Amino acid sequence: MSANKVFRRISRSRATTALGLGVWLLSSAFPACASNVLQQVTHSPGVNGAVDITLQFAHPVGDAQVFTTDGPPRIAIDLPDTQNALPGHKVLVGDGAASTVSAAQANGRTRVMVDLFRQAPYQSRIVGNRLILTVADSGAKVKGPVMANSMDPSRRVAGALNVSNVDFRRGQDGSGRIVLKFSGDGAAADMRVEGSRVMIDVSNAMIPANLSKHLDVSDFATPVKSIDAREQAGGTRLVIDTSGAFGASAYQMGNEYVVEVNPKKLDAGGAVADSGRIQVGAPKKYSGKPATFNFQDVPVRTVLQLIAEESGLNVVAADTVTGNVTLRLINVPWDQALDVVLRAKGLDKRQDGGVIWVAPQKELADYEQSLADARIAIEQREPTVTEYMPINYGSAEDIAKLLTDGAKSNQSSGGSNNQTQRGFLSDRGSVSFDKRSNTLLLTDLPRKVEEIKKLVSVLDRPVDQVLIEARIVIANEDFARELGARLGISGFNDGSKTLTTWGDTLDNTLGTQHSVTSTDLSNANAIAATNLANATAQAAYNAAVASAIAGGQSAATVPVPVTQTPTLTVPSISHGLNVNLPVTGAVGSLAFSILRGGHALDLELTALQTEGRGEVISNPRVITSNQKQADIKQGDEIGYVTISGGGAGGAGGTTANVQFKDVVLELKVTPTITHDNRVYMDLDITKDELKGFINVPNFGNVPQITKRQVTTAALVDSGQTVVVGGVYEFAKRDDLSKVPFLGDLPGLGFLFRNKNHQATKAELLVFVTPKILEVKQRN
Structure with missing residues (x-):
């Protein structure tokens, strides 16, 4: 501001004394x-x-x-x-x-x-x-x-007004704003709080019938639930219903009366803690002591004096601060009241310690621009200095590029002074670097050199490192139980007229039948031959006895013939299994056979139960610098053959190629250390396993690989272990093979069925633990 500007100091201290002295001087100098x-x-x-x-x-x-x-x-x-x-x-x-x-x-x-x-x-x-x-x-x-x-x-009666609009809006801080608009200035509004209600009475303003209504605003998520606008004793009354803890304030400017209902938070002790006021349209908070002002065409300078007394600060107003203001503020922080007055009159303020300077916005802007122009003019004549700055931990080339990237230009209103900045340098500054010694070579104004030295001291610091440890846990649990049986029933019944055979297959029954018929014929021939021999021997015996008796001898002297017994054969039974449902690879079995009276029974019971539990823990770990990618892997390269060229079936000049497939445990991570000592990580963790090979005729074997991989990003405290991924699998299978109807018989049904029960559990968990390794800077 130019030197011939005159400002008046409006302060709380000695205001009454100063005004009293002014009264005495004015009354003596201008009595009329x-x-x-x-x-x-x-x-x-x-x-x-x-x-x-x-x-x-x-x-x-x-x-x-x-x-x-x-x-x-x-x-x-x-x-x-x-x-x-x-x-x-x-x-x-x-x-x-x-x-x-x-x-x-x-x-x-x-x-x-x-x-x-x-x-x-x-x-x-x-x-x-x-x-x-x-x-x-x-x-x-x-x-x-x-x-x-x-x-x-x-004068008040003659100035009766009408309410022209009732509006509700939601503030940025969750507050509710009720705006009453009148047909003119001078509305006499009074606000009070009664429990959970805010009452507003306007004694000199009537509300039309179309605005007398109930407004439900509970959906706006503010402390205001509803608004009732109605006529009351020749004026207007607004009843605002609220919920929860709240604070109410109001201010009036011109023909608008604004009520703000702000939410309040409860502290740990259950007391109400003010959440702070936020001006609509800007995230500004006010912390001044609440005050109530009612101004009706009052000079702005008088209002500034009252605000100075409320705030305890000194207010300096420029001579160009003139005019009157009409507004009403109820329970409003004094700093918000000051902003309301300044906005209403196109003013602005600058605060320096306990002094607030108030002037028109353009006047302040011109003053600050003149200061900037003067500073630029001084810098144009100021000598430059050169500084050599060795870089310890960073790259001098990168820092030099950072200092010169971008451009800013400042030009005065008259165009007489112009200053161009290249990044952090002034228009007269320059920077270069020596790559061999990693040194910055800086030439600029002394002020700029000091600023850049502070910036370089911030940038040229050792980068902390991060130890990332991963644990991959694979747990498996298997259970299987199988019960089976083999049963065979065969035999024959040779009746007088009918021969009946039975077994598992027709071939076996025919075999048994052939054996029975052949045996019957052979046995019949043997019996006939034996009977004939016995009859012949008996006839010879009888003749010898008769001859002995005729010759006077005793019959006892004649030897008695031996009776022959025919040799009979037993027919063979062709055995077979009617039920063949055994357990594959059974480790326990029980079998027995029964043959009696042309009947054969064969029975075998088998059982198998397997249980398996397994756990694999892989623990890769790696150290890397902040924002630098690290990759560690361990595993095998599996080779396999591929065929190229030739025709179908591999004929016609084919070429065999050997290729390799990685089967590895790999940890790939890029950590970023935050300012609150946490670690943000981009993670890629892989755990492969060779399951086997698939044979492709004429093309060799192809590896079959089980792949486990997690790719994610996580923010973790230093030293904290988190589970970044996991897979849980549970498989259950029941198989039943049986003979229809017979397999369902109670008690004996197990002889005609095979039962298999399998249960498999598999779980994959991936744990990650980052730890910041602080690197101290050497003096």
Whole structure:
């Protein structure tokens, strides 16, 4: 800002004294400028603990403006065109809620300040040359302060308004914003909180029938559940129903009255913790002490003075800060109130410590631009310096490229000064590098050299390393049980007229039948021959006995012939299995055969049960630098033959080619260390296993490989173990082979069936543990 600019300091400290001195100077220098004179201030007790404060004037009171503040609690009355003629600076009241009354004059305007012990409702009225302010006791049951924007009641009645729109919006911080728009300025709105409801009464604005309705806004996820707008006692009432912990504030600008209902969070002890206020349209938070302001056509400089008193900061306003402002702020942080006033009047602020400078936006921008132009002009004449910076851990070439990448240009409004920056260098700077010694060669302004040295000290640091350890666990569990049986029944029945044979197949029954018929014929011939021989021997014996007796000998002398017995054969039975359902590879069996009376029974019972458990743990680990890929693998290369060329079947000049397939355990990872000492990893983990070979006729064997692989990315704390992948498989199979109907017989059905039960479980788990290995920088 140019030197001939004059600023006025508006500060909380000694504000009353300064204004009092100004009153005395102005009243002595310009006695005829004021059209009215404040002559006397008196007070008297009122009803129910209230106090009446009477301001006595020389002439009837024309107009006055009243507003209040919460910290400290005060009632302020602005009297335009009025001279202060009170003999002292303060009038001690000490009654009810009122403490003292003071007055100060400046620029032909007198302000009367009523200091309160505590916030209290009030009313005001004008009676001729007197303005009577009635301050009620704070214990009175009044929901909110009764404020008069104008001391002329007729003026307020004539300015009756209409509500033109009721709008609800959701703020960025989850707050609910209710916007009341009126047909003109000057709406007298009053907000109060009653439990979970926020009540808004507008005494001088009517609401049309089409806007008197119930709005359900619970779907917007704010503390506001619903809004009821209706006519109330010649004015308008809004009832806002809420849910949960909330805070309500309101402000009024022009013809809009805005109510914000903000959500509040509960801390660990269950107390309400303010979530912070966020201005609509920008993520700005306000932390100032809440205050209430009611301004009706009040000078902006007066408003800035009140905000300075609330904040405890010094406010400096430029001479170009002029005009009046009308707005109403209820329970709003003072810093938000300042922003509202500045936006309303096209102003801006800059803060330096405990001083806030307020000026029009363009004036501030021009001032800052002039400072920038002056700085650029000085830099154009400043000598350059050269610095040699050895690089320890990085690449001088990469850092030099980083310093020169990009370009920025600053040019003044008049175009007289121009500065071009190449990356981090000024337009007069240059940088090169020596690759052999890994050194930066820098030439630039001293300020830029210092900035780049700080930047290089940040960049040229040892890179931490990361130890990545993976564990691949493969667990298998198998169970199988099989029961089987072999059963054969065969035989024959040789009846007098019918020969019956049975067995498993027709061939066996025919074989048995042939054996029986052949045996029957052979046995019949043997019996006939034996009978004939026995008969012949008996006849010879009988003749010998007769001859002996005739010769006078005894019959006993004749030897008795031996009776012959025929040799009979037994027919053979062709054995077969009616039921053949054995267990393959059985380790236990029981068999027996029964042959009796032309019947043969063969039975064999087999059983097998297998159980298997296996576990494979692979543990690859690797160390790598931050953001550098590492790859470690172990395994075999499996060779196999492929045939190329020739015709079908491998004929016609074929060529055999040997190729290899990797069967490996591999860990491939790229870690990135975050600023909060966690590790972000891009992972690729593979665990292959050779299952066997598939024979392809005329083309050799092809390997069959079981592949297990996980490719993922994960963010893990240093030293923490996480499961980045896993596969669980469970297979269950029951097979049953049986003879229909016979296999279902109770008790004996197991002789006619084979039962196989199999259960397989397989689980794959992949664990990863990163650990940051800090590399300390050497001095």
